[in-house]
Amino acid sequence: xxxxxxxxxxxxxxxxxxxxxxxxxxxxxxxxxxxxxxxxxxxxxxxxxxxxxxxxxxxxxxxxxxxxxxxxxxxxxxxxxxxxxxxxxxxxxxxxxxxxxxxxxxxxxxxxxxxxxxxxxxxxxxxxxxxxxxxxxxxxxxxxxxxxxxxxxxxxxxxxxxxxxxxxxxxxxxxxxxxxxxxxxxxxxxxxxxxxxxxxxxxxxxxxxxxxxxxxxxxxxxxxxxxxxxxxxxxxxxxxxxxxxxxxxxxxxxxxxxxxxxxxxxxxxxxxxxxxxxxxxxxxxxxxxxxxxxxxxxxxxxxxxxxxxxxxxxxxxxxxxxxxxxxxxxxxxxxxxxxxxxxxxxx
Amino acid sequence: xxxxxxxxxxxxxxxxxxxxxxxxxxxxxxxxxxxxxxxxxxxxxxxxxxxxxxxxxxxxxxxxxxxxxxxxxxxxxxxxxxxxxxxxxxxxxxxxxxxxxxxxxxxxxxxxxxxxxxxxxxxxxxxxxxxxxxxxxxxxxxxxxxxxxxxxxxxxxxxxxxxxxxxxxxxxxxxxxxxxxxxxxxxxxxxxxxxxxxxxxxxxxxxxxxxxxxxxxxxxxxxxxxxxxxxxxxxxxxxxxxxxxxxxxxxxxxxxxxxxxxxxxxxxxxxxxxxxxxxxxxxxxxxxxxxxxxxxxxxxxxxxxxxxxxxxxxxxxxxxxxxxxxxxxxxxxxxxxxxxxxxxxxx
Ligand SMILES: CC(C)[C@H](C(=O)O)[C@@H](O)C(=O)O
Ligand SMILES: CC(C)[C@H](C(=O)O)[C@@H](O)C(=O)O
Numbered sequence: 001x002x003x004x005x006x007x008x009x010x011x012x013x014x015x016x017x018x019x020x021x022x023x024x025x026x027x028x029x030x031x032x033x034x035x036x037x038x039x040x041x042x043x044x045x046x047x048x049x050x051x052x053x054x055x056x057x058x059x060x061x062x063x064x065x066x067x068x069x070x071x072x073x074x075x076x077x078x079x080x081x082x083x084x085x086x087x088x089x090x091x092x093x094x095x096x097x098x099x100x101x102x103x104x105x106x107x108x109x110x111x112x113x114x115x116x117x118x119x120x121x122x123x124x125x126x127x128x129x130x131x132x133x134x135x136x137x138x139x140x141x142x143x144x145x146x147x148x149x150x151x152x153x154x155x156x157x158x159x160x161x162x163x164x165x166x167x168x169x170x171x172x173x174x175x176x177x178x179x180x181x182x183x184x185x186x187x188x189x190x191x192x193x194x195x196x197x198x199x200x201x202x203x204x205x206x207x208x209x210x211x212x213x214x215x216x217x218x219x220x221x222x223x224x225x226x227x228x229x230x231x232x233x234x235x236x237x238x239x240x241x242x243x244x245x246x247x248x249x250x251x252x253x254x255x256x257x258x259x260x261x262x263x264x265x266x267x268x269x270x271x272x273x274x275x276x277x278x279x280x281x282x283x284x285x286x287x288x289x290x291x292x293x294x295x296x297x298x299x300x301x302x303x304x305x306x307x308x309x310x311x312x313x314x315x316x317x318x319x320x321x322x323x324x325x326x327x328x329x330x331x332x333x334x335x336x337x338x339x340x341x342x343x344x345x346x347x
Numbered sequence: 348x349x350x351x352x353x354x355x356x357x358x359x360x361x362x363x364x365x366x367x368x369x370x371x372x373x374x375x376x377x378x379x380x381x382x383x384x385x386x387x388x389x390x391x392x393x394x395x396x397x398x399x400x401x402x403x404x405x406x407x408x409x410x411x412x413x414x415x416x417x418x419x420x421x422x423x424x425x426x427x428x429x430x431x432x433x434x435x436x437x438x439x440x441x442x443x444x445x446x447x448x449x450x451x452x453x454x455x456x457x458x459x460x461x462x463x464x465x466x467x468x469x470x471x472x473x474x475x476x477x478x479x480x481x482x483x484x485x486x487x488x489x490x491x492x493x494x495x496x497x498x499x500x501x502x503x504x505x506x507x508x509x510x511x512x513x514x515x516x517x518x519x520x521x522x523x524x525x526x527x528x529x530x531x532x533x534x535x536x537x538x539x540x541x542x543x544x545x546x547x548x549x550x551x552x553x554x555x556x557x558x559x560x561x562x563x564x565x566x567x568x569x570x571x572x573x574x575x576x577x578x579x580x581x582x583x584x585x586x587x588x589x590x591x592x593x594x595x596x597x598x599x600x601x602x603x604x605x606x607x608x609x610x611x612x613x614x615x616x617x618x619x620x621x622x623x624x625x626x627x628x629x630x631x632x633x634x635x636x637x638x639x640x641x642x643x644x645x646x647x648x649x650x651x652x653x654x655x656x657x658x659x660x661x662x663x664x665x666x667x668x669x670x671x672x673x674x675x676x677x678x679x680x681x682x683x684x685x686x687x688x689x690x691x692x693x694x
Contacts, residue, residue, distance in 0.1 A: 082535065088536070114462055114463055114466045114572055114573055115461055115462060115463070115572070116461055116462070116463055135482070136536055138500075141538050142538055142541070142542055145506060149506045149507050150507045150542060151505065151506040151542070152538040152541060152543065153502060153503060153539060154502075154537045154538055154539050155500060155501075155503070156482055156501045156503055157498055157499060157500035157501075158498065158499055159492060159497065159498040160496050160498070186586075186589075188431050189431075189435070189482075190482065190487065190499070190501045191488050191499040192487075192500060192501050193499070194426075194489070194499060195489055195499030217589075218590050218592075221590045221591070221594040222594060223597075225460075225462070225594060225598055226597050242533075243564055243568045244568070245565075246568050247594065250568075250569040250570075250572040250573050251572055
């Protein structure tokens with residue numbers, strides 16, 4: 001078991017440290033953890049947010065436990081040197097094409113969302129977001145038009161195999177849940193979306209038990225407010241997935257508890273909390289490490305099929321929460337280390 | 348005063364009819380209303396969702412009162428024949444580049460949103476969405492790659508003058524409100540967004556009193572759930588605006604009350620309710636015409652500077668609401684005509 005640990009910037013290192021403690025507390029045979037630099041931290045040390053050494057470490061491991069990247073003073077840098085290029089680069093270089101973002105309201109924490117408790121309590125959805133294509137990775141630039149005007153452009157595209165692959169991941173996920181899949185696109189305007197929709201319909205023939213529906217992205221953004229409980233699995237492209245998965249997370253309220261997986265074909269995956277690097281509270285021991293700890297659970301489940309160990313971690317987090325151990329983000333006072341202690345004790 | 352009335356599909360005709368009654372009740376000197384066909388209705392009659400006759404009528408008028416377009420059985424049509432091409436075509440042909448979508452919770456209707464009442468009550472924002480550019484109108488298509496795979500593509504782009512124009516509209520709107528403007532983009536990934544951000548910053552020099560901030564679109568989708576009260580004016584591109592303005596509308600809850608304006612340079616504008624054609628309840632006299640009536644008020648304000656008459660309509664709608672006249676969408680039982688009667692009476 002060889003796991004890369006990329007803690008990154010801001011609160012990344014402190015929350016990752018607690019997740020590592022939890023992994024170590026499980027006493028997994030042959031567990032090896034390999035640290036690497038990413039983000040602004042890597043830029044300062046090596047002049048690049050995703051140094052070749054880091055990529056080599058990633059390739060030598062089975063999975064990556066990722067903290068967060070991003071720092072106040074990197075906005076002025078050229079795009080390819082900014083911290084977020086670390087995560088974009090890892091996704092592309094390692095073929096991490098499927099982002100799984102579960103959103104469920106934790107029992108007893110219905111009060112944390114701005115949605116009415118009875119609406120929030122019904123949220124139990126999984127967003128499957130494509131990560132390797134779309135307008136993220138197409139040709140882009142600023143060109144000067146004939147009349148001298150500057151024009152920024154980015155090409156959005158999806159090829160059929162890219163759609164097929166993520167659709168299969170989503171249908172398979174739906175089979176393991178309530179067998180309802182909603183594909184989100186903007187097929188009334190975008191040709192990329194029309195192809196997306198056509199291919200998703202083709203793939204649906206392989207999964208006759210799954211009920212497939214389609215929704216325009218503007219309507220999906222409305223429905224996530226109006227009745228988020230209607231969704232089981234949502235599958236969508238990189239850009240719409242970026243927006244909708246963040247919206248869905250906020251509907252849940254407790255962002256400090258939400259984990260995510262970015263999977264390649266096979267068992268390789270990168271696991272990270274969905275919260276960012278929060279530079280304003282970094283280094284103060286205030287950050288809630290639960291989302292990173294739950295990311296470690298996802299790692300054991302998806303990259304090692306260690307369902308029992310993954311459930312053990314999840315149960316320990318639930319137990320700590322039930323005991324009233326809550327970070328500032330959940331309206332409590334527990335610090336980073338204290339929360340880590342509580343979860344380790346609950347194991 | 349020559350106003351085009353394009354009622355369109357589904358509930359479009361019935362809600363537009365009530366808005367026309369309200370306009371006529373004002374006894375405006377020289378008011379002339381000219382009807383035209385759009386959407387699926389126009390396709391059935393003329394073979395095109397935006398016939399040349401309709402466009403000619405639009406050009407001969409000062410403003411358009413628009414109902415809604417869209418019908419169940421048009422999904423199979425080629426893209427350029429679908430009902431939504433009517434609205435996209437009018438936007439482009441008439442240079443309607445600025446979509447103004449106010450979102451405010453009506454007093455006494457805080458219960459209609461799924462947000463907690465104390466969060467919803469603070470919503471008072473205006474989304475200014477660019478309508479003539481972005482990935483909506485770039486080159487698009489499906490091509491066959493060398494290896495035979497199909498690929499859908501759409502080019503996203505903004506030129507500096509397109510950004511400058513909508514930015515000025517948004518800054519001007521902010522000057523008439525609380526002087527806070529939030530520009531939403533995805534500059535950490537998109538070159539189109541980076542240019543957008545650069546130009547918005549350039550324009551901000553012309554409006555030193557307005558406080559300008561920037562937000563990534565994924566974060567904006569979160570903040571609209573977490574704390575929508577933080578926003579005054581939001582300016583964004585066509586695609587992000589499509590998603591965020593619908594999300595914001597649903598945060599308000601009462602979609603049957605929300606109007607919108609799509610403005611060209613000068614005083615020309617198209618005014619429409621933000622709800623769609625709702626084919627499921629069409630022709631039954633159940634639709635709430637208030638959003639269309641309020642769109643007529645926006646029309647008088649923006650295209651004719653008739654502030655007094657616009658306010659009179661708005662006050663009449665508020666009065667009808669206060670009297671308990673509510674459509675099914677607001678939890679009431681009043682029908683389309685009954686609501687029209689109540690507003691006319693309240694005038
Ligand atoms: C940091 C940014 C490039 C990234 C994205 O847009 O994918 C982030 O928002 C995410 O969702 O992981
Ligand atoms: C019907 C559709 C093309 C349109 C859009 O995407 O602009 C609609 O959603 C809107 O917001 O007016």
